[in-house]
Amino acid sequence: MPERKPIQHQCSFCKRVIEVHDQYDLPIYDPNTRHVFADQLDDMLQKNKPHIIKQYLDEYIINQDHAKKILSVAVYNHYKRMKYGYEHEDGTEIEKSNVIMLGPSGCGKTALLSHLSKLLDIPFAVTDASSLTEAGFVGADVEVAVRNLYYAADKDVEKAEHGIIYLDEFDKIARKSGANNSITADPGHEGVQQALLKMLEGSVVEFTQRGQRKHPEAPTIKVDTKNILFIVGGAFVGIDKIIAKRLQKSSSIGFGAEVQGKDEQPKFDELIHQVRPEDLMEYGIIPEIIGRLPVICTLETLDEDALLRILTEPKNAPVKQYEKLLAMDGVTLDFEEDALRAVAQKAIERKTGARSLKGIIEDVMLDVMYEIPKSDEKRKVIITKECITDGAKPKVEAAS
Numbered sequence: 001m002p003e004r005k006p007i008q009h010q011c012s013f014c015k016r017v018i019e020v021h022d023q024y025d026l027p028i029y030d031p032n033t034r035h036v037f038a039d040q041l042d043d044m045l046q047k048n049k050p051h052i053i054k055q056y057l058d059e060y061i062i063n064q065d066h067a068k069k070i071l072s073v074a075v076y077n078h079y080k081r082m083k084y085g086y087e088h089e090d091g092t093e094i095e096k097s098n099v100i101m102l103g104p105s106g107c108g109k110t111a112l113l114s115h116l117s118k119l120l121d122i123p124f125a126v127t128d129a130s131s132l133t134e135a136g137f138v139g140a141d142v143e144v145a146v147r148n149l150y151y152a153a154d155k156d157v158e159k160a161e162h163g164i165i166y167l168d169e170f171d172k173i174a175r176k177s178g179a180n181n182s183i184t185a186d187p188g189h190e191g192v193q194q195a196l197l198k199m200l201e202g203s204v205v206e207f208t209q210r211g212q213r214k215h216p217e218a219p220t221i222k223v224d225t226k227n228i229l230f231i232v233g234g235a236f237v238g239i240d241k242i243i244a245k246r247l248q249k250s251s252s253i254g255f256g257a258e259v260q261g262k263d264e265q266p267k268f269d270e271l272i273h274q275v276r277p278e279d280l281m282e283y284g285i286i287p288e289i290i291g292r293l294p295v296i297c298t299l300e301t302l303d304e305d306a307l308l309r310i311l312t313e314p315k316n317a318p319v320k321q322y323e324k325l326l327a328m329d330g331v332t333l334d335f336e337e338d339a340l341r342a343v344a345q346k347a348i349e350r351k352t353g354a355r356s357l358k359g360i361i362e363d364v365m366l367d368v369m370y371e372i373p374k375s376d377e378k379r380k381v382i383i384t385k386e387c388i389t390d391g392a393k394p395k396v397e398a399a400s
């Protein structure tokens with residue numbers, strides 16, 4: 001077997017070249033990196049103050065101010081905790097504040113976290129919890145979440161150990177039948193939750209390299225999850241009914257009160273903001289996990305005005321993107337206000353939040369983008385309300 005050299009790596013915090021992996025590409029612990037990392041923390045704290053993080057998120061995500069604040073503070077505290085951990089060895093501990101996010105489909109949960117991940121200096125990995133299965137079942141083991149983080153940290157264990165893991169679609173690992181149904185209920189999902197719990201509790205997770213099959217002699221990488229911040233999110237479809245039921249029970253003094261409550265039908269958002277740990281338990285998340293997710297963050301349903309702003313305001317707003325594309329053909333794009341409103345209304349009918357906005361616009365824009373390049377003339381394309389509601393052709397005028 002040809003001799004392989006240990007792998008050297010330039011530390012992203014201090015730019016010093018250190019030996020990080022042995023000849024098998026496995027990490028070597030280097031105690032010096034700890035101090036180097038700590039030196040950089042002051043700088044990172046300055047750069048990641050909550051209001052700065054929120055400002056950045058504001059450029060891409062409309063509304064959801066409460067969620068933005070919670071996430072900004074969670075990240076800032078995560079940095080603080082790192083600093084505290086490095087500087088104080090006096091036994092006091094600042095506990096982790098893992099976050100659970102709930103909100104309707106298409107309201108920006110995944111989008112928020114994916115933008116947040118681009119901003120941060122620490123490794124951040126998103127893993128789809130619905131793809132996880134209990135060890136032994138077909139699918140990905142829970143360790144995959146930590147492995148993704150390890151790769152996001154450029155295979156630097158020390159960095160990975162201070163990263164953030166976002167588990168998306170977290171509601172999909174709920175026990176199908178909730179707390180009431182016991183023995184026969186869904187052992188696979190419960191197994192995933194038990195495995196995740198170990199991670200949330202801060203155990204050392206062991207996994208093999210990507211593409212390497214698991215077998216007893218396969219070299220493994222160990223990552224301590226003690227300092228990893230976990231954020232989980234999901235739509236938790238149907239949890240509003242669980243909350244409503246609980247509220248009704250607690251408010252009903254007698255039979256009459258219960259009947260009255262049924263008629264009122266409180267709105268989804270009002271209910272979801274009142275979510276409590278016991279509702280999540282009822283939904284099918286085991287209590288031990290809920291105990292490890294102390295910060296509950298709810299997102300709001302996007303109304304017509306919010307959807308309208310999503311079309312035009314964010315840095316990556318769909319309308320801005322189409323304007324840029326058509327400008328390259330020498331064409332100005334003009335979306336009439338009525339047309340934008342019609343797009344928003346159509347999206348509301350589809351009940352998938354902002355998710356369907358792009359598709360609705362794309363339906364209209366496809367023909368425009370196909371036809372326009374046929375000529376090099378400078379023109380103006382006007383999208384009217386009828387283009388959205390009745391499939392009318394966009395107006396094309398000679399550019400003034």
Ligand SMILES: Nc1ncnc2c1ncn2[C@@H]1O[C@H](COP(=O)(O)OP(=O)(O)OP(=O)(O)O)[C@@H](O)[C@H]1O
Pocket residue numbers: 060061062063064103104105106107108109110111112234235302310314353354355
């Ligand atoms: N508040 C928002 N501001 C700007 N864009 C948004 C917002 N909410 C959603 N979007 C857009 O809609 C798309 C779908 O949103 P996202 O994937 O974040 O939904 P989600 O909340 O994760 O839903 P689900 O529970 O179905 O996964 C995103 O690509 C994003 O561009």
Ligand SMILES: [Mg+2]
Pocket residue numbers: 109110111168169
């Ligand atoms: Mg999502």
